[in-house]
Amino acid sequence: MQKTASQVPGLHRASLRKLHELDGALELMYYGWRGMTLEADAYLATVGLSRPHHRILYVVARRPDISIGELIEVLGISKQALNRPLALLLERKLVAAKRSPEQHRSKLLRLTAAGQKIEQSASNHERKVLRDAFAHVGAPGAAAWMAVMGAIADNS
Amino acid sequence: MQKTASQVPGLHRASLRKLHELDGALELMYYGWRGMTLEADAYLATVGLSRPHHRILYVVARRPDISIGELIEVLGISKQALNRPLALLLERKLVAAKRSPEQHRSKLLRLTAAGQKIEQSASNHERKVLRDAFAHVGAPGAAAWMAVMGAIADNS
DNA sequence: TCCTCACGTCAACATAGTTGACGTGAGAAT
């Protein structure tokens, strides 16, 4: 047992000197991301999965019969990177692949019932964090948050 | 050359069916995080560094003479995980370690001039994204964003 | 003087990503 510090799972926000006006916002983004995914990751670990598996489950849930190629595009990773986590999901029958009868050039992916259950549980953890946060600021605050995040996301 | 899709660096937001009310917010958080760090990561890559190095530089810049133990606590990673990236920063003389004269139980870390320059450049990329996004919504929107992110971050 | 234990380091391993190489089969070109 060698963790004098950081036995806190949630990594309380550190107090750092602010060198720039926006440092606070910067740190909020960092800790916000961690805060949202913390419980979901812990849940996923209990079922032997992790973040990349969840991302796959999330997308497949919302695009049934998606092909591997499309999945790669949506996730923004290489097809080789997709291979291992997806193989695990298939092996554990959380995702089912069928080749369409006449067109068997690509595989079509779907969640099994078990896969759906895990996807929903994990995503629920994340949505709960957001729901609670939005409750603090009401609908206008939530709308403003969405607007800012949209602007940040669309930067590129 | 084998990337028919995803040659777009910025990974445009995918259009996924929304199964829950908060799915949009969930995805915004994901793409927002990516959006903020995208340019900074690209810059860091040009100088042979990456995200963990930047996090170290960021913290050390705001806590000069921090010890390794404190740094571990702030970053929320294990001291072994810190070891390799920090060793690189020391080797490249972006961070300097001095042992205090009488108390040489712990090392005190500081950025060198070169380290400061890189930290500022990388952080500037991230702050710029935030600044632009905030400009879209004005001060009240920014305040609401901060409030929501604070609530999300403090979840734990 | 000795014990303890925080500090920091090294070694071994897991996981998630990368690039490269390649088999296979659909569809186009000839």
Add this chain to the structure above:
DNA sequence: ATTCTCACGTCAACTATGTTGACGTGAGGA
């Protein structure tokens, strides 16, 4: 009809970032 091409998916090898475990060292208390 035959051949070419090339997208699709898979496998192998490698890199990077993290984990846990083991351990040397020296400060400070007993």
